[in-house]
Each structure stands twice: as structure tokens, then as C-alpha cells.
Amino acid sequence: MSQLSHLNPEGVAPGNGYSHVVTGPGRWVAIAGQVAFDAEGNLVGENDPAAQARQVFANLERCLAAAGATFAEVVKLNFFVTDIAFLPAVRVARDAYIDTANPPASTAVQVVALFRPDALIEVEAYAVVAD
Structure with missing residues (x-):
């Protein structure tokens, strides 16, 4: 069970869908940036940010599982998008996986x-897993 603390310090503007600080004891897990590739390396959702975001989060879930982690242990997500207008689609996909009451x-x-012109979204994750 995760022993993470989600903090939003006084004097810092409230985060919209994220925590400013997440701390916790345990083993550090870093997940490389994931794009919308399926298991065979084919891009999922060409020109479709929502489909790409769903595939990215499915890939992140698989990577976390390989490290013995879940989204409950994710302390930080970094989103890279080729158009900031894709963020709503990314948030919908993200919210299907994270605890929105205690977001990373x-x-x-x-x-x-x-790295490829048809990749619209890349997301990397960091997690802390209890030993």
C-alpha cells in the first residue's frame, strides 16, 4: 500500500488536476517517455490525440506493472504535446488511471x-513503490 503524501503548500496557487508536491518512502521507479505505439511498434491513432493519449496511458500502465508499481504510486507525470490544445484529451485519458482526489x-x-512527426503526445512517469 502506498504511503504517499500529496501536498499543496500555502502561498502556491492551487493546482488544476495535479499536486504541487508528492513525497513518500520506497523504491524509485522512472518510466521513459511513452508514445502511442502498440506492442508491434505501430502508431495508434494517427492524427487523433485522444486515441494516442489512451495508448500512451495503457503503455505507462504496462511499464509500471513491469516495475511492480501502479498508478497509485506515481508521484510525477511529465506531458509533452505538440499542441497544447491536446491537453483536454490527455487529461481524460489520465483521469481514467489516476486518483483524481490525490493526483501526482x-x-x-x-x-x-x-521524435516522429506523427507522434502527438509523449508522457513520462516517476513512481515511488513501498519496499
Whole structure:
């Protein structure tokens, strides 16, 4: 069971769908940025940010499971999108996986491009798993 603390310090503007600080004891897990590839390396959802976001979070869930973690232990998500207008689709996909009452710390960045022009979204995750 996770022993994470989600904090929103006084004097810092409230986060919209994220925590400012997440702490907890345990083993650190870093998940590389995931894009919308299926198991065979094919892009899922060409030109469809919602479909890509769903695939990205499914990939993150598989990566977390491989490390013995779940989204309950995720302390930080970093979102890289080629258009900030994709954030609502990313949030819908994210909210299907996280505890929205205690969301992880997050950063969202619009980038000029990802490593492939048809990849619209990349998300990396950090988790702390109790030993």
C-alpha cells in the first residue's frame, strides 16, 4: 500500500488536476517517455490525440506493472504535446488511471516536435513503490 503524501503548500496557487508536491518512502521507479505505439511498434491513432493519449496511458500502465508499481504510486507525470490544445484529451485519458482526489505532481510542455512527426503526445512517469 502506498504511503504517499500529496501536498499543496500555502502561498502556491492551487493546482488544476495535479499536486504541487508528492513525497513518500520506497523504491524509485522512472518510466521513459511513452508514445502511442502498440506492442508491434505501430502508431495508434494517427492524427487523433485522444486515441494516442489512451495508448500512451495503457503503455505507462504496462511499464509500471513491469516495475511492480501502479498508478497509485506515481508521484510525477511529465506531458509533452505538440499542441497544447491536446491537453483536454490527455487529461481524460489520465483521469481514467489516476486518483483524481490525490493526483501526482505534473508538468505539461508544448514542444515543436517529438521524435516522429506523427507522434502527438509523449508522457513520462516517476513512481515511488513501498519496499
